[in-house]
Amino acid sequence: MSNNLTVVVVEQNQERAFAIVDALKESGDVDVIVIGDVSGLARKIAMHSPDIVLIDIDNPSRDMLEELTVASGPMDRPVAMFVSGAAGGLAKAAVEAGVSAYVVDGLQAERIKPVMDTAIARFQVLRQMRVELAETRRALEERKVIDRAKGLIMKAKGIPEDEAYALMRKAAMNENRRVADVAQALVTASGLLS
């Protein structure tokens, strides 16, 4: 019988799950279980009777875990999102980093802290990566649309590229809209007219 903390990580994306597991294992003696399929989530988690459950704050399945916060039987261990005492600051930091942690009631703060510190740091990095990825994707898509709109203007008016772009920028400024939005409108409209 080991004295390790058992941590369940709910994460559908395998790569993200691996990143979290690796980090947690480095932080100390913990057993980590990953649950990827969220159907019947509360029952699956209860089966492992973990000390800590970690789940991405943006995961809609998180509500399934709230059932665990009310003990339904005498043998059940109620789980709390810890907010009191020394762990209070940790809970707030966790929410800000984008992870919600459910911790078995009565577990001492000093035992949770190393695991939580690691989880918070890891989720923060993952969240940043996700935001950056989304931003990059958006920027790429916008540039593609702007290029297409530029091409359309060049062809229709027989003007060079820089003039076509200047025209779009002027239209955007006049209408108080973003260049990407003007470009999108133009591409859509020309699709309808062609």
Added chain:
Amino acid sequence: MRTVTLPVAYMPLVDAAPLIVAREMGFDHAEGISLDLRPAPSWSSLRDMLAFGHVDAAHLLSPIPVAMALGLGGIATSLSAVSVLSLNGNVIGVGTQLAHRMADQGYGFDFVDAKQAGAALAEAAADVLVFGVPFPFSMHVELLRYWVAGTALANKQVEIRTVPPPLMAQALAAGEIDAFCVGEPWGSFAVDDQVGALLLPGRAIWTCAPEKVLAVRNDWAETEPHLLGSLMRAVWQAGRWLSTSESRTTASEMLSRKAYLNVSPELVDRALMGAFTISARGEQRHVDGFVEFFEGAASFPWRSQAKWIAHQLAERNGIDASTAERQAAKVFRSDLYRRELQGSGVETPGASEKVEGALPEATAVASANGSLILPQNVFFDRRIFEPSI
């Protein structure tokens, strides 16, 4: 005019309408505030966003702040429900197989009589019946339990499981749940997805169930009374606008936008108009007052509503009921409602409590400016709830 930006969290549901309308129709700007509406991925995240101060106000399931006041469910920040955002608005539905069996037994799906619906479902169901609901602390759970206890379903083993509404149709198709109680548009969504049929509107169980509340942190309510007043007036104006029948079509269009519910306006329309398609065969049922934002002082946070919720929660969780009712009464802030809205043309009742379930018909009662018509308020089993003192 300079406006103060107010971050407010909501769940993308039809009954988030007062907040979305306040923003889209500019009722917020008229009060000198600008609502920064943020959709939440789950009710627990929404509650945390409010509790940890990421937002100043939230569209919340009415039992959540009550449960928190009773120390149930982990988080302990004190919240105030400053107004009721909506009455009713849920539907109960069953999977296609169960619906077929009920129809074969000769059940007519009248969408009205909760007692008969319970009997028909009990006859068709296996020994164990699993319901999906959006959250453990919700009017969905309370209405379901109240209904089950008062019908032939009481003899069945009924399990209630949490399933996020967008996954409800999928869970039904996969056989994880047999039936559900959910807010619109998710019930109609399951019908259109051909995985379920609608059995009852929530109001068939209780005609006056406080469904969602406008919740704020107590400390915020104390430090920002002016912002709170502006927010409450803007939301009240939005409710009034929603109550006119000409507004409904426009409201459906607004809510259906990608930034809000991201579903077809026709789907939103069903709830706002009370015109439901209850099965994949296209059967139609009409419900008056399916969801109410305004009429009959709908937005007044009656202390007796909080007490009813607390009473149910206390009985189930082994807490002393009268203590729980006393704690819960402090959560529904009829005092703040009067303070901030009286004098701005809002009709407020003279009392802060009423006997729930005791109005078989709409009835005139005393109010600050004379009289006010309260809507029909009955439970399906005609029992009444007398709040303890």
